[in-house]
Amino acid sequence: MSALLSVRDLSVDFTTYGQTHQVLHSVSLDVPAHAQIALVGESGSGKTVTMKAIMGLLRQPPAHIRSGQIIYDGRDLLTLADSERVALRGTAMSMVFQDPMSSLNPVFTIADQMSTILKYADRRLGRSRSARDRMVRVHEVLSQVRMRDPERVSASYPIMLSGGMRQRVLIAMALLSEPALLIADEPGTALDVTTQAQILRLLKDLVTQRGLALLMITHNLGVVRETSSYVYVMNRGRVVEQAETATLFSSPQSDYTKSLIAAVPRLTGGTHYGTVMP
Amino acid sequence: MEFLSFLVKRVLWSVLVLVGLSMVIFVIARVVPGDPARMALGPRASPEQVATMQAELGLDRPLLQQYALFIEGLTRGDLGKSLLTERPVNDDIRETFAATFELVLCTMILAMGFGVPLGMIAAYWKDKWPDTAVRFFAIFAAVTPSFFLALLLQILAGYVLHLLPTTGRLPNALEFEASWTGLLLIDSLLAGRLDVFGEALRHLLLPSLSLAAATMGQMARLTRASMIDVSRQDYIEAARAFGIPEWLRVTKYMLRPSFVPPLTIMGLEFASLIGGAFVVEMVFAWPGMAAYGIRTILQKDLNAVMGVVMVSGVFFVLVNLTIDVLVGFVDPRVRIRGRR
Ligand SMILES: Nc1ncnc2c1ncn2[C@@H]1O[C@H](COP(=O)(O)OP(=O)(O)O)[C@@H](O)[C@H]1O
Numbered sequence A: 001m002s003a004l005l006s007v008r009d010l011s012v013d014f015t016t017y018g019q020t021h022q023v024l025h026s027v028s029l030d031v032p033a034h035a036q037i038a039l040v041g042e043s044g045s046g047k048t049v050t051m052k053a054i055m056g057l058l059r060q061p062p063a064h065i066r067s068g069q070i071i072y073d074g075r076d077l078l079t080l081a082d083s084e085r086v087a088l089r090g091t092a093m094s095m096v097f098q099d100p101m102s103s104l105n106p107v108f109t110i111a112d113q114m115s116t117i118l119k120y121a122d123r124r125l126g127r128s129r130s131a132r133d134r135m136v137r138v139h140e141v142l143s144q145v146r147m148r149d150p151e152r153v154s155a156s157y158p159i160m161l162s163g164g165m166r167q168r169v170l171i172a173m174a175l176l177s178e179p180a181l182l183i184a185d186e187p188g189t190a191l192d193v194t195t196q197a198q199i200l201r202l203l204k205d206l207v208t209q210r211g212l213a214l215l216m217i218t219h220n221l222g223v224v225r226e227t228s229s230y231v232y233v234m235n236r237g238r239v240v241e242q243a244e245t246a247t248l249f250s251s252p253q254s255d256y257t258k259s260l261i262a263a264v265p266r267l268t269g270g271t272h273y274g275t276v277m278p
Numbered sequence B: 001m002e003f004l005s006f007l008v009k010r011v012l013w014s015v016l017v018l019v020g021l022s023m024v025i026f027v028i029a030r031v032v033p034g035d036p037a038r039m040a041l042g043p044r045a046s047p048e049q050v051a052t053m054q055a056e057l058g059l060d061r062p063l064l065q066q067y068a069l070f071i072e073g074l075t076r077g078d079l080g081k082s083l084l085t086e087r088p089v090n091d092d093i094r095e096t097f098a099a100t101f102e103l104v105l106c107t108m109i110l111a112m113g114f115g116v117p118l119g120m121i122a123a124y125w126k127d128k129w130p131d132t133a134v135r136f137f138a139i140f141a142a143v144t145p146s147f148f149l150a151l152l153l154q155i156l157a158g159y160v161l162h163l164l165p166t167t168g169r170l171p172n173a174l175e176f177e178a179s180w181t182g183l184l185l186i187d188s189l190l191a192g193r194l195d196v197f198g199e200a201l202r203h204l205l206l207p208s209l210s211l212a213a214a215t216m217g218q219m220a221r222l223t224r225a226s227m228i229d230v231s232r233q234d235y236i237e238a239a240r241a242f243g244i245p246e247w248l249r250v251t252k253y254m255l256r257p258s259f260v261p262p263l264t265i266m267g268l269e270f271a272s273l274i275g276g277a278f279v280v281e282m283v284f285a286w287p288g289m290a291a292y293g294i295r296t297i298l299q300k301d302l303n304a305v306m307g308v309v310m311v312s313g314v315f316f317v318l319v320n321l322t323i324d325v326l327v328g329f330v331d332p333r334v335r336i337r338g339r340r
């Protein structure tokens, strides 16, 4: 079966101060269409670098993609021209940013930021719509992320919104142009546990309703359990284990996965595997 | 609301500062050696004549009483009589202020209009040759005294290349009365006199360029630092991930949040612009208030000096208040919380 997104043997180096070290070692993972996949690993294991490589956001240098393929919808993204990659951003694949407090521009209204994203996404897709129609779409998506008062929210500056609301805005931004794949890099980890749980539930509902593919990046096995059906475990730039989510929890194979699972109850103080739902 | 109370506080502070300024200048002007009456009358005047004039000017009274008289005049909007021109200081300042205002305004526009884009260019090509060039220019502009630059430009552009006029605000032959705002650029347009507008602009270029250079360098440096700082923010990376084109990220998403530091410093730089205007007005025979101030200081023309200083002070306060409002417009965080 061919996946919507398939990362094949991806190796990435970073060069800083003349020192080169390898950050990703032959990473492979598949995200089939409509599937919810998790990539889990502790901080520094290379999750964000993987995500950036997929989105085409790695700055080269300092990064260098040594080898590998990133196949999306049958095309190897690494062989595309820059303009072709940019054309996919926000339209074929979108990402949900981790920190809602710092990922929105503080000096423009939500409406301004969202309609600008939409305007250029439309342009890349060869569509056009009036400024008024763009606002209609912005309000529509804001209400889809369960924002109670879309008109008021869109007229606000980020500083006027709570963290949870800003995170919803970031999700709405990712959804504006109906991408087929959503990549969420530790969404909501900057928020309190209750709000984070709401955000995760919202994401899961949105993805299920629309039949999107989701790559959920997290360091929290509880999140994996709640949001995904298949999981890749990453450690020090390597995929050390992959399995159906249920299988991973019932019979983990690698020592690293076992230690991750063992760590969860202690961290959250509960008896279950770090369930984030209150 | 926070912003409004912030502005009100600023206004109240400014009034206090102006009162303080008036006291300091009043004392300094009287402590500096030299007798105004003697200087006005010349070395051949008799001691009696000098004494009479001192009494006329109130210089024989106690300092506190002199200050009270000055403040009393100020509240009536009367700055007294100038010894140098033997006219009311009010009239002198009214005639010269517009020339300085136009010069300084043009200077600020030049400093911002070129400094900010230069800073953007340097930040965009950080550590590449355009950055090096801009940084070199900024340092060069900062260390070049404005009188030197004024003379240099005057000789080069005026006498050698014959590109631009080197003295005054308009050619003598041109008949024009700036009767609405006193600003030639505006009044000439209001009167539909494009010839006057063009000449006024040509006359403004060299003086305002000499005055603007240092501030322009300062603006370029500040904008560069600010843009580099903002370019590392998550929201710029996010804009990239959402497919916002690069030119828009630089000119909109990065520029606006970067704009507050240079804007704020512009207000403070204003004080040194007034200082620099003294020199530049002398070199270019610009009939402005700063040149008037210099001549009156040399004559110990107390009323005129006080008048010039107070008007400059009010001017400074108003410019900074305008900038406070602009900052609130540029950065909504200031408007909403009263700070960044
Ligand atoms: N810009 C960079 N320059 C140098 N090294 C980097 C850079 N970004 C990431 N790395 C390195 O890559 C490794 C993986 O980082 P990252 O993908 O951010 O981890 P994670 O997202 O799993 O917490 C880290 O060891 C980090 O030092």
Ligand SMILES: [Mg+2]
Residues within 6 Å of the ligand: A047, A048, A185
């Ligand atoms: Mg990360």
